Amino acid sequence: MITGNFPNLRLRRSRKNDWSRRLIAENNLSPSDFILPVFLTNGKNKKQSISSMPGVYRYSLDKLSLVIDKALKLKLPMIALFPYTNKIDKNKFGTEALNEDNLVCKALKLIKKRYRNEIGVMCDVALDPYTSHGQDGLVKNKYVLNDETVEILIKQSLLQAQMGCDVIAPSDMMDGRIGKIRKSLDKNGYKMTQILSYAIKYASSFYGPFREAVGSLNQLQFSKKSYQMDPANSNEAIHEVALDISEGSDMIIIKPGMPYLDILYQIKKKFRVPTFSYQVSGEYSMISLASEKGYINRENAIIESLIAFKRAGADGFFTYFALETAEYLKSNSKNI
DSSP: OOOOOTTTOOGGGGGSSHHHHHHTOSOOOOGGGEEEEEEEOSSSSOEEEOTTSTTOEEEOGGGHHHHHHHHHHTTOOEEEEEEOOOGGGOBTTOGGGGOTTSHHHHHHHHHHHHHTTSSEEEEEEOSTTTBTTOOSSOEETTEEOSHHHHHHHHHHHHHHHHTTOSEEEEOSOOTTHHHHHHHHHHHTTOTTOEEEEEEEEBOOSTTHHHHHHHTOTTTOSSOSTTTSBOTTOSHHHHHHHHHHHHHTOSEEEEESSGGGHHHHHHHHHHHOSOEEEEOOHHHHHHHHHHHHTTSSOHHHHHHHHHHHHHHHTOSEEEOTTHHHHHHHHHHTTSOO
C-alpha cells in the first residue's frame, strides 16, 4: 500500500522523462512473446491478400520461406499453421483432416526438413477448415456430436505429430478431448509433443475475418454456441481450464483477447500455468481499418493492445501484428 500525501508524494515525478518511465515499467514486450498465425493455400507462387485483414496473406508452400525467414530473423519463437481448404476437398465428415497429403501435413514436412527445430510449429486441431458445413465436428440434426468428433481429433492430432508438429492445439471445444489426445500421443511415442489447449474459446463475433481466411465464412448453417462458451460466463472458464490441465494440457489459450482480459487475469492468477491470449482476426481488422482511416495511431494502438495482455498476465499471445511489432521493437533497439 502506498502511503503519503501531496505535495510530498508526486507520482508524476517518475513519469517526466523517458528513461524514468522505462526504468519503472511493470511490463515489457519482446519478440519472444509473439506467436505468428500463418495461413496456407494450395498452388504455387501464391501470396494471396485477405480482403478483411489488410496486410495478412495466405502463402503457398513454395512461398512459406518468405514469412518463416522473417520470423526467424526477428526471433519469434513459434508460428501457427491454418489451412485454406478448397471446397472440392471438403465434406460433411471433414475427412481431409486425416489426409497425409493435406496442406498442413505437407507444410510440416517442408518446414521441418528446411528449418528443423529453429522455430516451433503449432497446428490447429479441429474440423472446421475441412467440413462443408463449417462446424468443428460431426453434425447430426444441427448438433455437433462430442464423442464421435473426439475420435477423429485423436487421429488428426497423431497425424500432425507424426509429420513433425511441435505443439498440438485443439481449438474445437469438445469435452474430454485433451485427455484422450494426450493418451494417444504418449502411447504412440510422442510424449514430448506439447498440447496447447484452447480451453476457453468464446462464441464470439470477432472471428469473421479468420473464417474468410480459411474459407469457412459463408458455410455456417447454425451457430457454434452449443460448444463454444457463452460470453456472459466466467466461472465456467475456470472449470474448462481445470479440466484441461488435469487431462494433460501443457499450456492454455484464451480466445478472443481484449474482450476477455478479465478472464485472462483470473486464469493466470488461479492456475499459474503458461497462459496465452489470441488477438483474433476481428481485433486485428478493427485496429488496421481504423488506422487506415486515420482515426487512431496504428503503432500506438498495437503496442497498447499487446501490453494489455502482458499486464493481465499473458505469457505470450497470438497476433497478426507479430512481424510488424517485432520489427518495430528491433528498429527502436529496445523492448517496450
